[in-house]
Amino acid sequence: MIASVSGVLTAVEGERAVVEVGGFGLEVLASGRTLGSLAPHVGEHVELHTYLNVRQDALQLFGFRETRERTFFLWLTAVSGVGPKVALAVLSGYPVAELELAVARDDVKKFESIPGIGKKLAQRLVVELKDKVGELPPAAADLGGPGVPVGARFIEARSALQNLGLTLREAEEALRGAPDDAPVEDLVKFALTRKAVT
Structure with missing residues (x-):
C-alpha cells in the first residue's frame, strides 16, 4: 500500500x-x-x-493533506452505499471537524446538503459514524503533553477556533489541558488565552 x-x-x-x-x-x-x-x-x-x-x-x-481526513475517508467508504466518489464529495463539502460535529449532533441535514447524499444515506452516515468519531485521535496528541477534551463540545470549540483563523493543529494544541466538562464558550476562551500566552 x-x-x-x-x-x-x-x-x-x-x-x-x-x-x-x-x-x-x-x-x-x-x-x-x-x-x-x-x-x-x-x-x-x-x-x-x-x-x-x-x-x-x-x-x-x-x-x-492530513491523516484525519484519510481516516474519515476510509470510514465513509466502509458505509454501505458510499464509494470513493461520494466520500470525496462529502469531504469537499465540509472540513472534517464540521463533519465530526454533525455526527456528534445527529445533524442529518448537514450531510443531506451535500450533492449526491439523500436523506436515507445521510441518516446511515450519522448512525454508522457515531461510534467512530470518538476514535479519531486529535492531531495534538502527537505533540505530547496532556490530551485535549473529546466530544461534541470540544469539536464545536475547535471548529469555532478554526473559524477565527487558527489551523486545526493550532486549535487542538490550544485546547490541550482544557477541562473536559467546560462549556463551549469557556473552551474557546481557554484556548485563546493559552494561544495569546504562547
Missing part, C-alpha cells in the same frame, strides 16, 4: 492533482478542499497522505 507521496506538484486540474515522484507523474484524486489548498503550490514540493484503491479495472490513488 502507498501510505504517502512526496514530490513536486506539477498540476491541479478537475478532480486530481499530479505529483512527480522519481520521474513519474502520479495522478492523485482528492477532495475539492484538498485540491483548493494545493492549487497555489503548483511547482512546489508537497507531501500527501494517500490511500491506494485497487479495483479490477484500475488503481486509484487518493490524496489527503
